[in-house]
Amino acid sequence: MKPPIDFYFDFSSPYGYLLSEKIDALAAQYGRKVRWHPILLGIIFKATGSAPLTLQNAAKASYSLHDFSRSARFMGLPYRHPDNFPLPTQNAARAYYWLHGQDCALARQFAHAAYRALFVDNIDISAPEAVLEIAAKIGVDRRNLETALQSPEIKERLKDEVDNALKIGVFGSPHVIIDGEAFFGADRLPQIEHWLKSGGF
Amino acid sequence: MKPPIDFYFDFSSPYGYLLSEKIDALAAQYGRKVRWHPILLGIIFKATGSAPLTLQNAAKASYSLHDFSRSARFMGLPYRHPDNFPLPTQNAARAYYWLHGQDCALARQFAHAAYRALFVDNIDISAPEAVLEIAAKIGVDRRNLETALQSPEIKERLKDEVDNALKIGVFGSPHVIIDGEAFFGADRLPQIEHWLKSGGF
Numbered sequence: 462m463k464p465p466i467d468f469y470f471d472f473s474s475p476y477g478y479l480l481s482e483k484i485d486a487l488a489a490q491y492g493r494k495v496r497w498h499p500i501l502l503g504i505i506f507k508a509t510g511s512a513p514l515t516l517q518n519a520a521k522a523s524y525s526l527h528d529f530s531r532s533a534r535f536m537g538l539p540y541r542h543p544d545n546f547p548l549p550t551q552n553a554a555r556a557y558y559w560l561h562g563q564d565c566a567l568a569r570q571f572a573h574a575a576y577r578a579l580f581v582d583n584i585d586i587s588a589p590e591a592v593l594e595i596a597a598k599i600g601v602d603r604r605n606l607e608t609a610l611q612s613p614e615i616k617e618r619l620k621d622e623v624d625n626a627l628k629i630g631v632f633g634s635p636h637v638i639i640d641g642e643a644f645f646g647a648d649r650l651p652q653i654e655h656w657l658k659s660g661g662f
Numbered sequence: 663m664k665p666p667i668d669f670y671f672d673f674s675s676p677y678g679y680l681l682s683e684k685i686d687a688l689a690a691q692y693g694r695k696v697r698w699h700p701i702l703l704g705i706i707f708k709a710t711g712s713a714p715l716t717l718q719n720a721a722k723a724s725y726s727l728h729d730f731s732r733s734a735r736f737m738g739l740p741y742r743h744p745d746n747f748p749l750p751t752q753n754a755a756r757a758y759y760w761l762h763g764q765d766c767a768l769a770r771q772f773a774h775a776a777y778r779a780l781f782v783d784n785i786d787i788s789a790p791e792a793v794l795e796i797a798a799k800i801g802v803d804r805r806n807l808e809t810a811l812q813s814p815e816i817k818e819r820l821k822d823e824v825d826n827a828l829k830i831g832v833f834g835s836p837h838v839i840i841d842g843e844a845f846f847g848a849d850r851l852p853q854i855e856h857w858l859k860s861g862g863f
Contacts, residue, residue, distance in 0.1 A: 509719040518710040520833040524844055534863055535853050632721040643725055648849040652736050662735055 465494040467638040469626050471502040472550035472586065474634035475529040475540070476647040478576045482538050483650060484637065485569075491657040493639075497572060499554035500626045501619070502547075502634055509632050513547045532647065545585045551619060552592040552610055558618045559609040560601065570599050666695040668839040670827050672703040673751035673787065675835035676730040676741070677848040679777045683739050684851060685838065686770075692858040694840075698773060700755035701827045702820070703748075703835055710833050714748045733848065746786045752820060753793040753811055759819045760810040761802065771800050 466488050470477030481497075488495045506512055514525040526542060533540030553575045561568035574595050578584040585591060589610050597603045609615050626636075630643065637644045637653060642661070644653050655662055667689050671678035682698075689696045707713055715726040727743060734741030754776045762769035775796050779785040786792060790811050798804045810816055827837075831844065838845045838854060843862070845854050856863055 509721060511719065511722075518712065518833060520710055520828075520831040521712075523831060524833065524846055527844070528846070531853065531863070535856060627721075630721040630724060632719060632725065643728070645725055645729070646849070648847070651852065652732065655736060662732070 463491070463493050464640065465496045467498060468495050469498045469500050469631045469634065469636040469638075471505075471634040472499055472553040472572075472575055472579065473547045474502065475542070475580060476532070477635040478580045479533060479536055479538060479540075479647040480635040480637070480650065481572065481576050483536065483647075484653075487650070487654060487657070493657065497557070497569065498622050498626065499550070499557045499572070499619075500623045500631065500634070501549075501551060501554065503549065504623050505627060505632060505634075508627055511632065515546065536647070536650075539581045541581055541583050543579050543583050543585070545587070548579075548585060548587040550587065552589045553586050554619050554622075555610050555615045556592045556596055556606060558622070559606065559612075559615050560596070567599065567601065571596055571601070574599055664692070664694050665841065666697045668697050668699060670699045670701050670832045670835065670837040670839075672701055672706075672835040673754040673773075673776055673780065674748045675703065676743070676781060677733070678836040679781045680734060680737055680739060680741075680848040681836040681838070681851065682773065682777050684737065684848075685836075685854075688851070688855055688858070694858065698758070698770065699823050699827065700751070700758050700773070700820075701824045701832065701835070702750075702752060702755065704750065705824050706828060706833060706835075709828055712833065716747065737848075737851075740782045742782055742784050744780050744784050744786070746788070749780075749786060749788045751788065753790045754787050755820050755823075756811050756816045757793045757797055757807060759823070760807065760813075760816050761797070768800065768802065772797055772802070775800055 468484055470481060485495050502513070515522040529542060530540050557568055557572055560571050575586055575592070578595050579586045586595065589607065592610070593603050593606055596606050633645055635647060637649070639653065639656055642656060669685055671682060686696050703714070716723040730743060731741050758769055758773055761772050776787055776793070779796050780787045787796065790808065793811070794804050794807055797807050834846055836848060840854065840857055843857060
């Protein structure tokens with residue numbers, strides 16, 4: 462069994478959403494599993510002195526908004542830029558980690574549902590209520606999750622994941638690590654595939 | 663005859679170098695010419711509040727240095743990161759525009775020679791002497807070029823190109839425009855090809 466791939470992303474990252482729709486199937490073709498790690502770009506950007514693409518300068522913002530949709534079309538995926546963007550995603554990330562402790566497959570299903578709610582259906586996923594609603598639709602007990610979102614263990618788990626991401630050099634989303642090799646951006650998908658196929662290049 | 667493609671780049675841009683080795687042949691496959699526009703990222707970054715990839719933060723710098731070489735290998739191109747980087751490239755850009763006024767093909771030959779000197783042979787191309795040396799090797803009269811590098815017309819031409827690039831939304835290098843559609847980064851090559859093939863998507 463080959464070691465799993467690590468996939469770091471923020472639920473508010475458009476390119477993270479694009480890669481989330483491709484990474485598991487691609488990895489599976491090469492006998493790999495993927496470990497998903499939702500993180501918080503707000504903390505990463507504060508620590509590294511960076512900012513979201515749409516808040517850096519007018520030219521880059523305008524280009525990025527255009528490129529999110531075009532890249533989605535190029536990858537055969539639906540995309541609708543959210544009205545509320547960027548947005549805080551700690552509730553979605555905490556829900557993911559709590560669900561993962563109960564049922565890995567359900568956590569993955571939740572992650573896809575949260576990403577699609579935001580980037581396809583224009584649903585603001587920042588508030589706990591929105592996250593509970595998304596989770597309830599896939600069969601998660603609303604009250605248990607509501608309690609979990611406030612639990613110190615889950616808050617600590619997310620904090621640890623973000624701290625660890627910073628420690629290993631994650632500076633944006635999506636950030637994929639295969640056998641110690643880092644790939645930043647959904648546009649590194651062809652290189653990721655080549656790496657998986659050839660074992661390095 | 664389809665309208666030409668515009669290719670904006672700085673001679674100190676690693677991804678600009680990578681794209682410069684591919685863009686003409688790709689465009690030719692689809693019956694297109696490419697207009698090359700060397701610009702100065704120093705001015706672009708100052709105007710947009712940005713900075714070179716290797717000077718933004720430690721994690722991004724380390725990743726970028728690794729990715730320059732890996733992306734070159736992925737594209738089948740030689741790459742040796744220059745000891746002096748980033749570096750000013752106004753002399754190379756001015757030489758390009760002056761040569762272009764004399765002989766388009768020679769200007770293109772010079773651009774490839776300057777890029778390869780910097781990113782393959784680790785030659786610091788910032789000083790006028792380095793640019794004169796590169797040009798002399800491809801048959802350019804050294805004294806004529808030396809005079810041209812100081813001429814107000816050529817300085818003005820470069821300034822106009824940078825001003826225009828800013829005006830049309832160029833925020834980095836490489837930046838390609840096809841029929842009004844902008845593509846930023848060497849990693850947009852697959853989208854550029856798809857756009858040329860399908861006339862938009």
